[in-house]
Amino acid sequence: MAKLLIVDDEIDIREFARNYFKKRGIEVFTASGGGEALDVLNEEFPDLILLDVRMEEMTGVELLQKIREAGNPVKVIMVSGIEDEETINQAHSLGITGFIHKPLVLEELQKVVMKELQEEA
Amino acid sequence: MKTQNFSKKLDYKEALEAASRGMIMVHDPQLLIKMIIRMIVYRLKLRHAGMIIYSPEKKEYLLTISKGQTGHRIPQGFARFNQASPVIRVFSDPRFRPLFQNKHAILWHEMNKMIWQEGLLNGHGCNPEVRDILHQVSDQMDLLGVVACVPAIYHDKLLAVLLLGEKQSAEKFDTEELSFFGALASDTAMALRNAQLFDQLRSQAQHNHDLFLRMTMSLGAAIEVKDEYTRGHSEGVTRYSLAIAQEMLKDEKYPFDEKFMEDLYVAGTLHDIGKIGVPESILNKPGRLTPEEYALVKRHPVDGVAILKPLSELERSMAGIRYHHERYDGGGYPDGLKGDEIPIIAAIIAAADTFDAIVTQRPYRPSRTPQQAMEEILKNRGTQFHPEVVDALERVFRADKIIVVETLKREEE
Numbered sequence: 001m002a003k004l005l006i007v008d009d010e011i012d013i014r015e016f017a018r019n020y021f022k023k024r025g026i027e028v029f030t031a032s033g034g035g036e037a038l039d040v041l042n043e044e045f046p047d048l049i050l051l052d053v054r055m056e057e058m059t060g061v062e063l064l065q066k067i068r069e070a071g072n073p074v075k076v077i078m079v080s081g082i083e084d085e086e087t088i089n090q091a092h093s094l095g096i097t098g099f100i101h102k103p104l105v106l107e108e109l110q111k112v113v114m115k116e117l118q119e120e121a
Numbered sequence: 122m123k124t125q126n127f128s129k130k131l132d133y134k135e136a137l138e139a140a141s142r143g144m145i146m147v148h149d150p151q152l153l154i155k156m157i158i159r160m161i162v163y164r165l166k167l168r169h170a171g172m173i174i175y176s177p178e179k180k181e182y183l184l185t186i187s188k189g190q191t192g193h194r195i196p197q198g199f200a201r202f203n204q205a206s207p208v209i210r211v212f213s214d215p216r217f218r219p220l221f222q223n224k225h226a227i228l229w230h231e232m233n234k235m236i237w238q239e240g241l242l243n244g245h246g247c248n249p250e251v252r253d254i255l256h257q258v259s260d261q262m263d264l265l266g267v268v269a270c271v272p273a274i275y276h277d278k279l280l281a282v283l284l285l286g287e288k289q290s291a292e293k294f295d296t297e298e299l300s301f302f303g304a305l306a307s308d309t310a311m312a313l314r315n316a317q318l319f320d321q322l323r324s325q326a327q328h329n330h331d332l333f334l335r336m337t338m339s340l341g342a343a344i345e346v347k348d349e350y351t352r353g354h355s356e357g358v359t360r361y362s363l364a365i366a367q368e369m370l371k372d373e374k375y376p377f378d379e380k381f382m383e384d385l386y387v388a389g390t391l392h393d394i395g396k397i398g399v400p401e402s403i404l405n406k407p408g409r410l411t412p413e414e415y416a417l418v419k420r421h422p423v424d425g426v427a428i429l430k431p432l433s434e435l436e437r438s439m440a441g442i443r444y445h446h447e448r449y450d451g452g453g454y455p456d457g458l459k460g461d462e463i464p465i466i467a468a469i470i471a472a473a474d475t476f477d478a479i480v481t482q483r484p485y486r487p488s489r490t491p492q493q494a495m496e497e498i499l500k501n502r503g504t505q506f507h508p509e510v511v512d513a514l515e516r517v518f519r520a521d522k523i524i525v526v527e528t529l530k531r532e533e534e
Contacts (some may be wrong), residue, residue: 011191012191013196013199016195016199018192019192020264020265024264102198103183103199105202107206
């Protein structure tokens with residue numbers, strides 16, 4: 001079963017996305033911040049991460065940097081409400097699969113996620 | 122069970138009436154919709170409910186309101202729905218209208234039945250495209266955890282969709298509940314439409330109004346170009362006038378509203394516009410004016426009103442322009458009005474005008490200090506100037522920094 005990790009500090013988004021993708025037959029893990037996400041990554045090997053950019057404890061880009069520093073090439077899709085050019089460039093330079101802006105079209109998100117997970121399988 | 126149903130019925134009636142009443146009154150229906158959705162979730166014990174609302178700027182539907190249990194509730198501000206989204210398509214395309222016309226809603230548990238039952242769509246049931254869209258709607262509702270979608274349509278335009286999650290008891294919605302949702306949605310549509318119209322009107326009015334104020338300023342600039350010694354004068358007069366009026370507001374006798382302040386702004390800016398008709402040689406003459414020349418200068422309040430007459434928007438400011446050279450004792454021009462016959466807007470401008478004239482250098486004399494200007498005006502309190510206007514100016518002068526700023530500005534130049 002394909003594995004998806006959702007990192008977002010908003011519980012509503014985490015839980016909604018978990019249910020949403022579970023219905024698509026995906027095994028979903030969630031983390032409310034960078035620390036928790038790194039813990040999950042130590043134990044599980046998700047095929048894809050949906051990563052929120054703006055988070056309290058550690059920003060999405062900072063987390064991405066830590067993941068890459070650890071030599072983990074996992075696919076990452078950034079999700080963000082802000083349209084900050086610099087953040088987007090920084091994320092791209094660290095290697096991401098996509099950048100999705102909130103508010104997002106759920107079907108489009110789903111399409112991207114399914115495509116990436118299928119490629120993985 | 123019976124009594125419960127009865128009380129439920131009353132709740133709806135009450136809520137619906139309150140909703141319609143409120144919807145008509147508010148210009149921003151979002152807050153009200155939020156309250157109603159919260160109430161629906163709470164009273165009917167739904168897992169969640171939300172409303173996607175059309176945004177005319179984004180030309181898309183945004184899920185702006187969402188209430189209910191975490192995990193079921195769709196995160197607010199997270200999702201948008203474009204024209205290609207199945208739930209939007211199904212309610213925008215008239216072919217699907219027979220599907221929900223009677224029940225006011227598309228119900229998920231009937232969806233599958235509908236897709237397979239041919240003929241349900243007035244003969245469109247066998248159309249593969251239609252069937253495909255219905256599949257997508259069903260799929261989308263499933264993913265969103267939504268068991269009923271209620272469209273808010275106004276004049277064939279889909280303005281919003283109410284999304285309803287399942288009841289915690291997993292019971293289905295009854296006819297009464299569905300007709301309540303239908304009525305609620307149509308009220309919502311009307312309220313949203315009104316709000317949009319109101320916004321459009323407001324921004325259009327705002328635009329016109331800005332244009333009007335800018336035109337006032339350029340008219341004011343016209344006279345300043347011609348009369349170099351009064352450059353900045355209109356602005357100074359306007360500033361002092363507004364400060365005086367603000368001070369007078371503290372007295373219940375002068376309940377100036379925002380409109381008055383704006384009229385005062387316009388009148389202050391344009392009070393000397395009639396000087397456009399006075400030859401520059403007279404305006405900038407260093408020596409004393411001859412009686413004939415003075416007579417020409419004295420025409421400017423009347424000429425000003427004549428120049429501005431075609432602009433009906435300026436009507437309320439006219440008094441400030443025409444009568445700003447009247448004297449409280451009746452010795453002024455053009456009409457020799459006396460005391461309270463002089464409109465207060467003109468009495469304010471008169472004092473501000475003199476104040477600024479004294480502190481400004483003129484062709485025939487150097488400028489004097491604000492202190493001297495204040496003394497001069499106090500000396501003429503009740504003769505040349507309205508006593509209460511003078512009192513207000515004095516209070517402003519003693520307390521306010523505006524005048525110091527003006528002095529500094531002039532010193533810099």
